Amino acid sequence: xxxxxxxxxxxxxxxxxxxxxxxALCYVRRHEHLLLPWxxxxxxxxxxGSLLVLSLFLLVGGLDxxxxxxxxxxxxxxxxxxxxxxxxxxxxxxxxxxYSAPLAMTLYxxxxxxxxxxxxxxxxxxxxxGGVALTSSAQRNGDISRRATLGALAGLFIAVLVLLRVKRxxxxxxxITVLIGTTVSLSFAYHVLGTDKVGQDVLYxxxxxxxxxxxxxxxxxxxxxxxxxxxxxxxxxxxGWVDDVIQYVxxxxxxxxxxxxxxxxVLMMQVxxxxxxxxxxxxxxxxxxRLVFLCLILGMTSWTGLxxxxxxxxxKLRELEYIQAAQSFGVSSMxxxxxHILPNVMHIVLIALVMDFSGLVLAEAVLxxxxxxxxxSMISFGxxxxxxxxxxxxxxxVWWSLAAAFSFMLVLVLAANLFxxxxxxxxxxxxxxx
Amino acid sequence: xxxxxxxxxxxxxxxxxYNIRMIAYxxxxxxYALPILIGVNLLTFALFFVVNTPDDMARMxxxxxxxxxxxxxxWKQQHGYDKPLMINHAAAGAKQFTNTIFWQKSASMFVxxxxxxxxxxxxxxxxxxxxxxxxxxxLPTFLAGLVIYVSFxxxxxxxxxxxxxxxxxxxCVMLMSISGLFYIIGGQFLIGKLWHLVPxxxxxxxxxxxxxxxxxxxxxxxxxxxxxxxxxxxxEEIGRDYVRTARAKGLSELQVLFIHVLKNAxxxxxxxxxxxxxxxxxxxLLTESFFGIPGLGSYTIDAINAQxxxxxxxxxxLGSLLYIAGLIxxxxxxxxxxxxxxxx
Numbered sequence: 001x002x003x004x005x006x007x008x009x010x011x012x013x014x015x016x017x018x019x020x021x022x023x024a025l026c027y028v029r030r031h032e033h034l035l036l037p038w039x040x041x042x043x044x045x046x047x048x049g050s051l052l053v054l055s056l057f058l059l060v061g062g063l064d065x066x067x068x069x070x071x072x073x074x075x076x077x078x079x080x081x082x083x084x085x086x087x088x089x090x091x092x093x094x095x096x097x098x099y100s101a102p103l104a105m106t107l108y109x110x111x112x113x114x115x116x117x118x119x120x121x122x123x124x125x126x127x128x129x130g131g132v133a134l135t136s137s138a139q140r141n142g143d144i145s146r147r148a149t150l151g152a153l154a155g156l157f158i159a160v161l162v163l164l165r166v167k168r169x170x171x172x173x174x175x176i177t178v179l180i181g182t183t184v185s186l187s188f189a190y191h192v193l194g195t196d197k198v199g200q201d202v203l204y205x206x207x208x209x210x211x212x213x214x215x216x217x218x219x220x221x222x223x224x225x226x227x228x229x230x231x232x233x234x235x236x237x238x239x240g241w242v243d244d245v246i247q248y249v250x251x252x253x254x255x256x257x258x259x260x261x262x263x264x265x266v267l268m269m270q271v272x273x274x275x276x277x278x279x280x281x282x283x284x285x286x287x288x289x290r291l292v293f294l295c296l297i298l299g300m301t302s303w304t305g306l307x308x309x310x311x312x313x314x315x316k317l318r319e320l321e322y323i324q325a326a327q328s329f330g331v332s333s334m335x336x337x338x339x340h341i342l343p344n345v346m347h348i349v350l351i352a353l354v355m356d357f358s359g360l361v362l363a364e365a366v367l368x369x370x371x372x373x374x375x376x377s378m379i380s381f382g383x384x385x386x387x388x389x390x391x392x393x394x395x396x397x398v399w400w401s402l403a404a405a406f407s408f409m410l411v412l413v414l415a416a417n418l419f420x421x422x423x424x425x426x427x428x429x430x431x432x433x434x
Numbered sequence: 435x436x437x438x439x440x441x442x443x444x445x446x447x448x449x450x451x452y453n454i455r456m457i458a459y460x461x462x463x464x465x466y467a468l469p470i471l472i473g474v475n476l477l478t479f480a481l482f483f484v485v486n487t488p489d490d491m492a493r494m495x496x497x498x499x500x501x502x503x504x505x506x507x508x509w510k511q512q513h514g515y516d517k518p519l520m521i522n523h524a525a526a527g528a529k530q531f532t533n534t535i536f537w538q539k540s541a542s543m544f545v546x547x548x549x550x551x552x553x554x555x556x557x558x559x560x561x562x563x564x565x566x567x568x569x570x571x572x573l574p575t576f577l578a579g580l581v582i583y584v585s586f587x588x589x590x591x592x593x594x595x596x597x598x599x600x601x602x603x604x605x606c607v608m609l610m611s612i613s614g615l616f617y618i619i620g621g622q623f624l625i626g627k628l629w630h631l632v633p634x635x636x637x638x639x640x641x642x643x644x645x646x647x648x649x650x651x652x653x654x655x656x657x658x659x660x661x662x663x664x665x666x667x668x669x670e671e672i673g674r675d676y677v678r679t680a681r682a683k684g685l686s687e688l689q690v691l692f693i694h695v696l697k698n699a700x701x702x703x704x705x706x707x708x709x710x711x712x713x714x715x716x717x718x719l720l721t722e723s724f725f726g727i728p729g730l731g732s733y734t735i736d737a738i739n740a741q742x743x744x745x746x747x748x749x750x751x752l753g754s755l756l757y758i759a760g761l762i763x764x765x766x767x768x769x770x771x772x773x774x775x776x777x778x
Contacts, residue, residue, distance in 0.1 A: 248469065248470070249473075251473075252473035252474055252477060255470055255757045255758055255761075256474055256750055256754045257713065257716070257750075257753040257757065259719060260734070260746070260749055260750045260753050263738050264481055264482070264746055264747070264750055267743065267746065268482065268485045268486055270741075271486045271490050271491065272490070275486075275493060275494070358611065362614070365615055366613070366614060366720060369720065370719055370720075370723075370735060371735070371739050372738060385613075385619075389619065392622075392623065402619065406612070406613060406615075409613055410612055410613075413611040413612075414608065417610065417611050418607065421607070
């Protein structure tokens with residue numbers, strides 16, 4: 001099959017972020033004093049467990065970031081796919097007509113059909129893909145438990161294989177592999193988390209949402225970091241009018257309630273995008289640019305807090321003896337900043353970045369609800385919740401989309417919070433360790 | 435006390451009485467707020483009128499495709515956007531500056547004249563009528579929340595490093611990892627639909643049964659992050675020397691906590707709390723829109739969905755105005771609780 005790789009704007013930024021992280025990693029590995037706090041993180045069982053969960057999320061998000069377009073007799077398909085889409089192809093393509101409950105074999109709503117005798121019968125129609133191998137609903141429970149057991153055993157087997165090499169965290173590894181094994185095994189024959197209004201598999205939607213959440217949480221730091229670092233350190237070190245100007249800028253920006261500033265900026269971006277439809281080759285490119293803009297705007301509103309912290313810390317640092325010694329030796333300001341100040345504020349930057357991540361993931365859902373989040377065509381936790389919210393009033397209730405979105409978000413954010421706490425504790429110089 | 439640190443005896447004599455210094459301090463703070471408001475005003479003006487021209491806005495409102503130039507001109511005329519942005523070369527004298535979009539749409543907000551929304555209503559009047567419902571939800575949430583969060587944090591501090599504290603912190607981390615939308619949707623479903631205790635949504639003139647659910651959900655939604663924050667503040671205070679002194683003179687742990695620690699933690703607590711008090715007028719976007727409360731929060735959401743830029747602009751300005759008022763209030767509250775803070 002012919003295909004052409006596509007690099008969307010957000011993909012490029014993710015690759016950039018990846019390159020920066022790898023460079024940072026190499027740097028830290030070569031310096032023992034920087035490695036020390038990370039060794040403390042590695043000793044924490046909670047941190048390692050949450051890192052395991054986070055890396056699974058990162059794996060899904062990463063696979064979903066490698067995009068391509070398939071060649072169709074001469075030109076390329078307008079549909080932008082990702083490697084993850086290819087791997088989860090059955091989930092993506094096996095769409096039902098409308099809602100169906102998790103592990104169901106029939107649709108959620110009754111429909112009128114004419115039977116062999118020409119009479120109109122109201123019944124629950126069978127699904128096209130969910131549980132098609134079964135002949136009657138009596139077999140369903142047996143089939144589900146058989147598949148679940150098989151999957152769990154396969155997961156257990158993989159866990160044993162992994163544990164032969166890795167000696168720690170047996171419980172976490174077993175839980176995760178068994179869970180994944182069961183889900184994968186069941187998803188061959190059922191919609192494990194049901195289907196949504198247009199019949200799309202909710203499990204697939206939830207997994208696709210991960211990338212959006214991760215991008216909002218990470219790419220935003222690409223904007224926050226340089227602004228906050230550069231301006232905060234400059235304001236604290238140079239004082240005088242530089243300090244006044246920078247303080248003025250961040251006071252103005254932070255005095256506008258962030259939701260309103262984001263709303264205003266996103267509305268304006270929408271107008272620009274709508275009046276220039278010719279800019280985008282595919283609808284995915286348009287949705288993607290909107291996502292990048294959202295990250296940009298979130299970054300513009302969230303750098304002020306970190307900037308203030310860095311300014312305060314630099315104010316303290318510049319009075320210390322070693323900085324004054326450097327100044328009296330005639331070391332240039334740029335060199336003092338980069339060699340003496342910057343390394344000594346990096347722990348604040350790191351702590352702020354990991355702490356911000358979970359807040360940004362949660363903010364995405366809220367912003368999408370308000371109507372200033374990601375493009376409605378982009379799959380995200382926010383759009384999932386927004387779409388499912390209106391179905392709350394139905395009887396019996398359609399709960400699975402909401403439950404899936406909230407649970408995935410909870411796991412992601414909880415893991416991120418726990419990991420961030422461990423990183424903060426390990427890097428906080430105020431904690432007394434003896 | 436102030437004299438002791440002054441360099442010369444002369445500086446002592448000219449120190450004016452407290453209330454005069456307070457007034458001078460207030461005036462200085464207010465003057466300091468003015469440039470920030472001007473900055474906000476210029477920023478919103480740039481965002482709403484320079485990034486996209488009024489023509490773009492008109493096209494957006496009238497539907498992007500198949501818009502005649504006449505319709506755009508008419509729309510701009512009806513909404514008062516048919517003027518130059520900053521300087522009107524056609525006019526003479528002061529009119530060069532006053533007969534412009536900047537003057538009439540942006541600068542006018544300084545005298546709280548927010549103009550008219552796209553459906554022709556007076557935004558200022560709308561704001562005044564909608565503040566009440568917003569406050570009736572936000573104020574109880576704020577006050578009850580503050581008491582509950584601080585008590586919970588004090589409880590965790592009292593039992594610090596025990597199983598109870600660890601359980602409390604774990605609970606907090608769990609609660610703060612859950613999306614705010616979940617609390618609202620889950621609460622509406624459980625209490626409103628399943629148990630039929632109170633109406634799912636509506637305002638009904640501010641009756642108790644309409645207000646109680648959003649307030650309770652608002653409090654629960656904030657427990658995780660707020661209690662953890664207060665706990666961190668209390669733990670930081672409890673490691674200080676004055677606490678050791680208090681214990682050494684034989685005070686019980688409860689006395690230490692409630693009399694000494696709580697009092698000394700006032701400054702960090704006030705920093706986070708006082709600044710949001712004026713913003714309570716704005717209400718909460720999510721709560722109000724889910725519960726159908728006719729406050730400023732739902733007004734903003736409706737404006738965002740209808741792409742009514744004049745209302746969004748007004749809200750941005752009002753929000754920052756209230757935030758700056760909060761900052762000034764915070765500074766005043768410092769001088770009230772901490773005698774070490776000087777009015778200079």
